[in-house]
Amino acid sequence: MSDLVIRVGHLFPELLNLYADQGNIAVLRRRAEARGIELQVKSIKLGMELKVEDYDFLLLGGGSDREQGIVGRALTPYRSDLQTAIEENMPILAVCGGYQLLGEYYELVSGERIPGLHLLEMVTKPGKGRLIGNIAVDWLEQNREFRKETIVGFENHIGRTYHDYPPLGQILEGYGNNGDDRYEGVQYKALIGTYIHGPLLPKNPHVADQLLRHALSYRGHFDSLHALNDSLEWQAHCAVLTQLGVKREKERS
Amino acid sequence: MGFEVTSVLKQWRSLFALWVGRSVGRILRLIGRRGTSLPGFLATRLSPDLLFHLLSQLQTCIIVTGTNGKTTTNALLYSILSSSESPWITNKDGANLVQGLLAALLPHVTSGGKLQIQKAVLEVDEATLPRIVDHFHPTMIIVTNVVRDQLDRYGEVDHALAMLRRGISYPGIQLIVNADDPLAASLGIGRELTYFYGMDECPIDRQERNEVKDGAFCLLCGREIEYTRTIYGQFGHYACPSGDFIRPVPEYAGILEKGIPELTVVRRKSGVEAERFRVKAPVLGLYNYYNLLAAVTVAQILGVSPYKIENALTNYEAPLGRMQVYSGRTKRILALIKNPTGANSILRTIETDELVKIICFAINDGDADGRDVSWLWDIDIESFLDQANCTQYYCAGHRALDMALRLAYAGVERERIVVLDTLSDIVTVTDEGQAPVYILSTYTALYPLGIHLREATQ
Numbered sequence: 001m002s003d004l005v006i007r008v009g010h011l012f013p014e015l016l017n018l019y020a021d022q023g024n025i026a027v028l029r030r031r032a033e034a035r036g037i038e039l040q041v042k043s044i045k046l047g048m049e050l051k052v053e054d055y056d057f058l059l060l061g062g063g064s065d066r067e068q069g070i071v072g073r074a075l076t077p078y079r080s081d082l083q084t085a086i087e088e089n090m091p092i093l094a095v096c097g098g099y100q101l102l103g104e105y106y107e108l109v110s111g112e113r114i115p116g117l118h119l120l121e122m123v124t125k126p127g128k129g130r131l132i133g134n135i136a137v138d139w140l141e142q143n144r145e146f147r148k149e150t151i152v153g154f155e156n157h158i159g160r161t162y163h164d165y166p167p168l169g170q171i172l173e174g175y176g177n178n179g180d181d182r183y184e185g186v187q188y189k190a191l192i193g194t195y196i197h198g199p200l201l202p203k204n205p206h207v208a209d210q211l212l213r214h215a216l217s218y219r220g221h222f223d224s225l226h227a228l229n230d231s232l233e234w235q236a237h238c239a240v241l242t243q244l245g246v247k248r249e250k251e252r253s
Numbered sequence: 254m255g256f257e258v259t260s261v262l263k264q265w266r267s268l269f270a271l272w273v274g275r276s277v278g279r280i281l282r283l284i285g286r287r288g289t290s291l292p293g294f295l296a297t298r299l300s301p302d303l304l305f306h307l308l309s310q311l312q313t314c315i316i317v318t319g320t321n322g323k324t325t326t327n328a329l330l331y332s333i334l335s336s337s338e339s340p341w342i343t344n345k346d347g348a349n350l351v352q353g354l355l356a357a358l359l360p361h362v363t364s365g366g367k368l369q370i371q372k373a374v375l376e377v378d379e380a381t382l383p384r385i386v387d388h389f390h391p392t393m394i395i396v397t398n399v400v401r402d403q404l405d406r407y408g409e410v411d412h413a414l415a416m417l418r419r420g421i422s423y424p425g426i427q428l429i430v431n432a433d434d435p436l437a438a439s440l441g442i443g444r445e446l447t448y449f450y451g452m453d454e455c456p457i458d459r460q461e462r463n464e465v466k467d468g469a470f471c472l473l474c475g476r477e478i479e480y481t482r483t484i485y486g487q488f489g490h491y492a493c494p495s496g497d498f499i500r501p502v503p504e505y506a507g508i509l510e511k512g513i514p515e516l517t518v519v520r521r522k523s524g525v526e527a528e529r530f531r532v533k534a535p536v537l538g539l540y541n542y543y544n545l546l547a548a549v550t551v552a553q554i555l556g557v558s559p560y561k562i563e564n565a566l567t568n569y570e571a572p573l574g575r576m577q578v579y580s581g582r583t584k585r586i587l588a589l590i591k592n593p594t595g596a597n598s599i600l601r602t603i604e605t606d607e608l609v610k611i612i613c614f615a616i617n618d619g620d621a622d623g624r625d626v627s628w629l630w631d632i633d634i635e636s637f638l639d640q641a642n643c644t645q646y647y648c649a650g651h652r653a654l655d656m657a658l659r660l661a662y663a664g665v666e667r668e669r670i671v672v673l674d675t676l677s678d679i680v681t682v683t684d685e686g687q688a689p690v691y692i693l694s695t696y697t698a699l700y701p702l703g704i705h706l707r708e709a710t711q
């Protein structure tokens with residue numbers, strides 16, 4: 001593979017940067033470079049035009065309530081472009097506030113509703129207390145079959161999110177979407193929305209690689225990615241599982 | 254009648270709590286344990302009003318708050334003020350919640366409940382500040398800065414700012430605030446009895462760094478603030494393009510020159526220079542010069558002369574983890590890190606040491622550290638690596654692996670990253686070398702490390 005490029009649009013990093021999305025980008029970049037793929041990251045800031053067709057991958061991070069409101073308004077004109085791209089399997093990673101923004105609205109404790117982009121039939125409501133802590137989930141296929149792989153990280157959110165799409169995973173330890181239905185995140189086509197940060201990708205190299213594969217195939221390349229030495233990554237991943245008391249046979253070599 | 258009974262009961266309760274707190278404090282001292290909040294903890298449980306009962310007896314009370322630099326500013330200020338004739342009370346060791354404040358006051362209370370010393374300079378956690386100020390109005394509040402810190406404890410920066418705003422909302426309190434931090438400065442705009450301090454000149458501006466600027470947006474109109482000069486993190490000279498918010502001209506301006514460990518202070522009256530003097534710096538690092546400037550500003554407002562300030566500071570000793578140096582066979586420097594801005598400023602200080610060096614990270618995720626360690630990814634390791642001149646990186650603590658991954662994805666070769674099993678390994682693995690060892694530690698790793706390092710240098 002040579003002169004392969006993945007064009008990443010990082011949406012409003014100046015507003016949505018609460019949970020170290022730079023970490024997610026650093027992971028994508030290094031893992032792409034190790035396979036001879038260049039990751040071109042462009043920041044789309046407030047006031048700039050968003051040409052969805054210029055990108056192969058979009059990243060939407062977390063922010064405070066105030067900032068989420070600003071981003072929601074700024075993205076509204078691009079709603080239908082985004083919808084089309086999602087239907088065409090464009091990979092999007094949306095974390096925390098960015099995840100909530102994908103839905104119809106995000107209701108604050110005050111009762112005020114911050115309108116979302118309504119790209120998914122999904123709502124977020126306030127709950128009692130923050131859902132904070134380390135989290136581990138079983139990664140589910142979109143047909144709700146287990147992939148026999150775990151995803152770990154940290155969650156910290158007050159909003160409770162409800163939807164009927166396939167979740168990203170089933171909770172092993174932690175709260176997830178709403179603390180009730182034992183599910184975490186959402187998967188729709190190549191889009192992943194999640195409350196897991198920490199950030200998400202450093203300790204979940206398999207998720208990072210899946211996103212890279214989606215981005216490549218969105219561009220029309222279907223090569224496989226060769227394996228990397230991820231011993232440090234899996235050591236960190238397993239440390240979270242151990243700390244949470246999650247015992248699982250690992251199917252990984 | 255009913256009111257009198259309750260108030261008498263309250264007073265008895267306070268006195269009883271006081272007695273318990275003092276007795277426990279004495280016992281702990283006898284058995285050789287110091288620096289704990291336990292007496293204060295017991296006393297608050299018995300009487301929540303005790304603290305306010307004691308604070309109200311103070312004639313002068315100075316409160317130091319903000320995200321970073323509280324402990325150092327407080328310690329610098331205490332060493333200036335306590336050199337005067339009359340004694341001051343302080344909570345030197347950074348115990349800045351209600352119990353810590355009580356623990357600082359209790360040793361100075363008579364059995365009848367009277368404070369024997371009427372002046373105090375206290376570091377107060379920004380979340381605790383409103384609780385205190387609702388009941389008791391201090392003479393002065395210093396806000397060092399407002400940056401992202403321990404997200405899971407406070408929610409978000411907006412929340413921290415709201416708490417501070419409530420804390421300073423009572424008229425009659427003097428506010429001393431950092432003009433170079435747009436978030437902190439916003440607290441003082443248009444407020445009476447407010448003094449600003451800030452750096453007018455600084456020998457840096459090497460490159461626009463990839464740091465997170467929490468104050469990058471105007472709180473009045475929401476537009477991105479423009480910097481004419483960045484100093485570090487969100488600190489700098491700035492203005493909102495709408496013209497509604499601009500860095501205030503500081504009444505106390507600092508001037509730093511490259512390579513000279515001195516702070517020149519310019520005092521302005523109605524915007525015009527009234528006095529200029531120099532203070533030798535007893536601290537390392539640009540961020541500590543801000544703390545020094547804050548302390549000097551307050552001392553000046555209280556009428557302490559430049560000569561006395563300079564003299565008093567020669568006896569200053571850095572509190573635990575504020576870049577204090579352990580010199581043994583191997584020179585080790587211990588620094589507390591708790592958020593990206595603080596960590597970046599320490600890395601920038603380490604860069605100025607041109608020797609080949611070793612860096613250790615001790616990262617825990619206890620409640621006092623912040624359980625969420627995503628902030629490690631906001632530390633600007635990448636631009637540090639160009640200047641680092643560092644041969645080996647060690648990572649220890651509960652979150653050693655998170656830090657190791659952070660370094661690996663910043664571009665450090667994996668063979669140069671060593672994950673250690675225990676904190677004390679930091680001392681053993683670095684014991685024989687010539688290279689200075691910088692140890693960057695989160696809060697709960699700091700005390701055990703301090704003990705290991707002291708033992709190693711004995």
Ligand SMILES: [Zn+2]
Nearest residue numbers: 471474493495
């Ligand atoms: Zn403005």
